[in-house]
Amino acid sequence: MSRRMTGLGFLTAMLAGLAVLRLLIDRDPVHGLSLAWPDASYAAFRWTAILVSIIIGCSLATSGVLLQALLRNPLASPFILGLSSGAGLGVMTAMYIGFATGNDALRSGANAGPALIGALLVLTVVYGLGRRRGLLDPLSLVLVGVVVSAICGALMMFLQRLSPEGLRSDILIWMMGRIxxxxxxxxxxxxGALAFLGVLIAMAMGRAMDAATLGEDEARSIGLSLGPVRLSMFVLAGALAAASVTVAGPIAFVGLIAPHAARLLIGPRHTLLVPAAALAGASLIVAADAASQALEFGAGRMPVGIFTALIGGPAFIWILKNRQTAGV
Amino acid sequence: MTSTSTEQHSGPAASLVVDHLSHSYGDIVALRQVSAIAQPGKITALLGPNAAGKSTLLRCIIGAIKPTSGRVLLDGKPTHGRSPYHLAQRMAYVPQRSTVAAAFTVREVVELGRYVLPRNHHRIELALQRMELTDLVDRPYAALSVGQQQRVTLARALAQLPNSIEDSAKAGHLILDEPVSAMDLKHVRDVVVLLRELTGQGVTIIMAMHDLTRAADMADDVWLMDEGTLIAGTACDVLTVERLQQVYGVPFEWLHGRLLTVND
Known part of the structure; x- marks a missing residue:
């Protein structure tokens, strides 16, 4: 118990530290990079970025924990079900329609509606096809998710070829995710409310997620109602990921790595794994956003998704190696 | 004791009844009009060659699949369609190999047996001790040998069973699918002793297995399955060399109290 509390304390401290760092990082063309308390005019932007990062990080990490439990697969992430390509296709379609009709608001891709519609459409299709004998089936879900992703990807490519150059790079940047x-x-x-409630509901489902790690017959035999539990996990995971995509695009790696980092610190039981993963996810995005703020390559701000993958990828491999040596 | 009549025995009322059960997977018929009664507080050995329908029968009994026709009655009510929450309080299930898709320790896996039941530290400790797992409690389940994992799964079922010493009317049911297939001889013997003890507390046990001699030794009743049909009775009645030869397709003989296949 104390090890778990220490883990949660460590993650909280890390998030607080990274948030302060993000607040202080300052870069301007004259003085370059420095750490300074921001002026009131900048402070609001930075606080917003920090708040959004935390919300997105909690949402994606919680979604990842739920999907890894639902699919009984440690490689699952919020976007394995095709949700990011669905949202991407929604945004791409809206951008293209905006370009074709001269509607600049749609053309900019800033509107959250198309991403949400695309994500929800994909979730509905995957839900409809991912069941076996009325029950959501892990293998069917993954297979359908992969195929739906591929179809959405093909349609996006189709629209891209029809689009002018500027639109193509806009959609690429959107697909990398930005805060x-x-x-x-x-x-x-x-x-924000959805992320907060999502973490609480997922914590309340912690023991059910523990039980769902068993095979179907066994999970039922210890008293788990698999149908309702799998449906709840699917809907909650989908809603959290879809909501975060409408704000920041599909940010890579967070939903995959945050649950694993949290497991390393506090173990596999889900009731505390959920808040730990949420803190880890929030930390990762705040850190990536800080990196994106601090590093300038003469080509404008880099999408934050580049840094979550660059920080998260090696960290994931390190965790993988550590899990193996620990025999877990 | 015939299998289809409830009136003949005079012990406690049968709480687990298989009633004209049929099941098909598409064109493949797995169970054909199977009827049997699990004697309360007794061990029933479920025998038969591969694909005879043993696992399908067990899965119908625990309510995991809906039979094509017929039903399994637990306390007079069909198991399929009853909530897992209620079934789990009457019946524990041990598959041949339990998969746990998380890095749980032995203790955490055993604690899952109390998922819908009140927390009971004492029952967990008792189950761990009984299966000689006290030295392994903090080891990851996935790192154990298959035989050790089978002991963990049995311990989980022990922690789940209703406490029938306190309330004999609520004696539980233990459904086992080849639970000792990978255990060493000492632990197999321990499990046999344990199952005997449990029947003394009123627990009804159905156990799929392949060792005919052990079945004849330990079981009060035998259910022998062949191509989806079931013959029930005492080991002496059911396990005749003629019938076994017919079911398994190889000649058998009794030698020094053991059932052996004849090598010519």
Whole structure:
């Protein structure tokens, strides 16, 4: 128990430290990189970016924990079900329609609607095809997710070929994921509330997720109602990932690596794994956003998804090696 | 004791009844009109060649699959369609090999047996001790040998069984699918002793297995399956060399109290 509490404390401290770092990092064309308390005019942007990072990190990590439990697969991530390509296709379609009709608002891809519609459409299709004898089936879900991803990818490529050059790079940047420094208050409250509730509900489902790690017959035999539990995991994981995609695009790796980092610190039981993963996910995105703020390559701000993958990828391999030597 | 009549025995009322059960997977018929009664507080050995229908029967009994026709009655009510929450309080299930898709320790796996039941530290400790797992409690389940894993799964089922010493009317049911197939001889013997003890507390046990001699030794009743049909009775009645030769397709003989296949 104390080891788990120490783990949670460590993650909280890490998140706080990274948030302060993100707040202080300052880069301007004259003085270059420095650490300074921001002016009031900048502070609001930075606080927004930090808040959004935390919300997105909690959402994606919780979604990852839920999907790894649902699919009984440690390689599952929120985007394995094709949700990111679905959202991407939604955004791409809206951008293309905006370009074709001269509607600049749609063309910019800033609107959250198309991403949400694309993500929800994909979730509905995957849900419809991912069942066997009325029960959501892990293998069917993964296979359908992969195929739906491929189809959405092909359609995106199709639209890309029809589009002018500028539109192509815009959609590429969107697909890498980025943390906005300003966002509509209502949008922020909505995804923030969903992330907060999502973490709480997932914690409440912790023991059910523990039981769901057993095979189907066994899970039932110890008293788990698999149908309702799998459906809840699917809906909650999908909603959290879809909500975060509407704010930041599909940010890679967070939903995959945050649960594993949390497991290393506090073990596999889900009730505490959920908040630990949420803290780890939030830390990773804040860190990646800080990196994206600090590093300048003369080509404008890099999408934050580049840094989550660059930080998360090696970290994931390190965790993998450590798990093996620990015999876990 | 015939298998289809409830009126003949005078012990406690049968709580587990298989009633004209049929099941097909598409065109493949797995169970054909199977009927049998599990004697309460007794061990029933479920025997038969591969693909005879043993696992399908067990899965129908635990309510995991809906039979094509017929039903399994637990306390007079069909198991399929009953909530897992209620079934779990009457019946524990041990598959041949339990897969756990998480890095749980031995103790954490055994604790899952109490998933819908009140926390009971004492029952967990007792189950761990009984299966000689106290030295392994903090080891990851996945790192154990298959035989050790089978002991963990049995311990989980022990922790789940209703405490029938306190309330004999609520004696549980233990459904076992080749639970000792990978255990060493000492632990197999321990499990046999344990199962005997459990029947003394009123627990009804159905156990799929392949060792005919052990079945004849330990079981009160034998259910012998062949191509989806079932013959029930005492070991002496059911396990005749003629019938076994017919079912398994090889000649058998009794030698020094052991059933052996004849090598010519």
């Amino acid at each position: 906005p420094q300003s966002i509509a208050t209502s949008h922020l409250i909505l995804v």
